[in-house]
Amino acid sequence: MTSFKGNFVRITFITLSYLSCTSASYNPHRTEPGTLKKLQYLLEPPVQVEVTGRRGDNVTLPCILRVQPNHYKIKWTKLESENNGRQNIIMISNANAFKPYGPVGQRASLQRAHTMDASLMLRHLELGDDGRYRCELINGIEDENIVITLRIEGVVFPYQSKHGRYKFNFHEAMQACAEQDGKLATYNQLYKAWTEGLDWCNAGWIHDGTVHYPIVHPRPVCGGKLPAGIRSYGPKNKDNDRFDAFCFTSQISGSVYYISGSFSYDQAVLACKRQSSELALVGQLYAAWRFQKYDQCNGGWLRDGSVRFPIINPRKHCGGIPEAGVRSFGFPSKTTHLYGAFCYR
Numbered sequence: 001m002t003s004f005k006g007n008f009v010r011i012t013f014i015t016l017s018y019l020s021c022t023s024a025s026y027n028p029h030r031t032e033p034g035t036l037k038k039l040q041y042l043l044e045p046p047v048q049v050e051v052t053g054r055r056g057d058n059v060t061l062p063c064i065l066r067v068q069p070n071h072y073k074i075k076w077t078k079l080e081s082e083n084n085g086r087q088n089i090i091m092i093s094n095a096n097a098f099k100p101y102g103p104v105g106q107r108a109s110l111q112r113a114h115t116m117d118a119s120l121m122l123r124h125l126e127l128g129d130d131g132r133y134r135c136e137l138i139n140g141i142e143d144e145n146i147v148i149t150l151r152i153e154g155v156v157f158p159y160q161s162k163h164g165r166y167k168f169n170f171h172e173a174m175q176a177c178a179e180q181d182g183k184l185a186t187y188n189q190l191y192k193a194w195t196e197g198l199d200w201c202n203a204g205w206i207h208d209g210t211v212h213y214p215i216v217h218p219r220p221v222c223g224g225k226l227p228a229g230i231r232s233y234g235p236k237n238k239d240n241d242r243f244d245a246f247c248f249t250s251q252i253s254g255s256v257y258y259i260s261g262s263f264s265y266d267q268a269v270l271a272c273k274r275q276s277s278e279l280a281l282v283g284q285l286y287a288a289w290r291f292q293k294y295d296q297c298n299g300g301w302l303r304d305g306s307v308r309f310p311i312i313n314p315r316k317h318c319g320g321i322p323e324a325g326v327r328s329f330g331f332p333s334k335t336t337h338l339y340g341a342f343c344y345r
């Protein structure tokens with residue numbers, strides 16, 4: 001695998017024509033059935049339709065009643081556009097009782113700051129909580145709902161198998177992201193990463209089973225004369241087609257630190273162990289880079305056997321690339337005695 005093949009680049013501007021050219025062949029933005037109904041009198045129109053939080057945060061999804069009927073129910077549901085509009089109920093509540101459903105329900109409660117408050121509090125956000133949530137007020141045969149979007153703030157990282165380019169089918173890509181403390185990115189997450197400068201010349205799976213690659217600087221080897229944008233292959237065969245992966249991760253609860261040395265992989269494992277740590281995962285290194293501005297101008301082993309280093313302030317002798325990013329040396333032979341260790345504790 002070649003080093004420095006892709007990297008994060010900062011872009012100074014994106015023109016509207018670039019934006020309108022993205023994703024021409026594939027439109028992931030489908031509308032949910034039954035979610036767009038005009039509000040009449042039961043619920044206040046939401047002032048804030050998008051809430052953001054990092055993994056581990058507590059957030060409140062606002063939903064305020066306009067009237068308080070005698071007998072009513074509040075129902076919060078997560079809308080899953082990937083499963084033909086399947087809906088996951090999180091909780092149902094009336095004046096006296098609160099019934100949570102499913103794993104998200106275990107972290108949910110109603111805020112009840114005042115009698116008209118039906119806002120949902122969600123504790124200890126997870127990567128998979130990203131998405132759209134519906135607050136529904138049911139009053140006999142009448143009902144009204146609003147939809148609030150929850151965005152998990154995080155970072156997208158491309159991930160390639162240690163066996164080389166384009167080795168993952170969809171299920172393996174999903175597994176690979178999970179093993180690096182991430183989750184396959186959503187289209188929105190990949191798109192946002194592109195607007196922030198992600199330029200990567202290898203196509204990868206995202207979580208709905210489609211395949212894309214983001215290009216900021218068009219060049220002949222990456223799709224020829226196509227404009228900048230997310231280049232999309234659309235849905236691919238999840239069992240037989242093979243690509244890389246675009247993973248998404250967010251804030252970590254621990255921290256990543258570096259032990260300098262000329263270690264082999266096994267020595268790096270031991271160096272962390274001696275300090276009651278473990279070699280860091282790729283996602284943890286990206287999270288430290290993004291959220292803790294972690295900058296370390298030396299390659300270090302990670303648990304998957306790759307060697308990388310995070311750069312916040314680009315400088316000549318640190319990879320020579322003018323943009324901030326996490327650089328990769330790929331997967332060197334594990335007996336190479338050349339690198340330090342990135343530990344996680």
Ligand SMILES: *[C@@H]1O[C@H](CO)[C@@H](O)[C@H](O)[C@H]1NC(C)=O
Nearest residue numbers: 055056057058059122123124
């Ligand atoms: C989230 O809420 C729980 C309990 O309600 C609290 O213990 C925890 O400290 C909160 N976490 C954050 C990040 O505020």
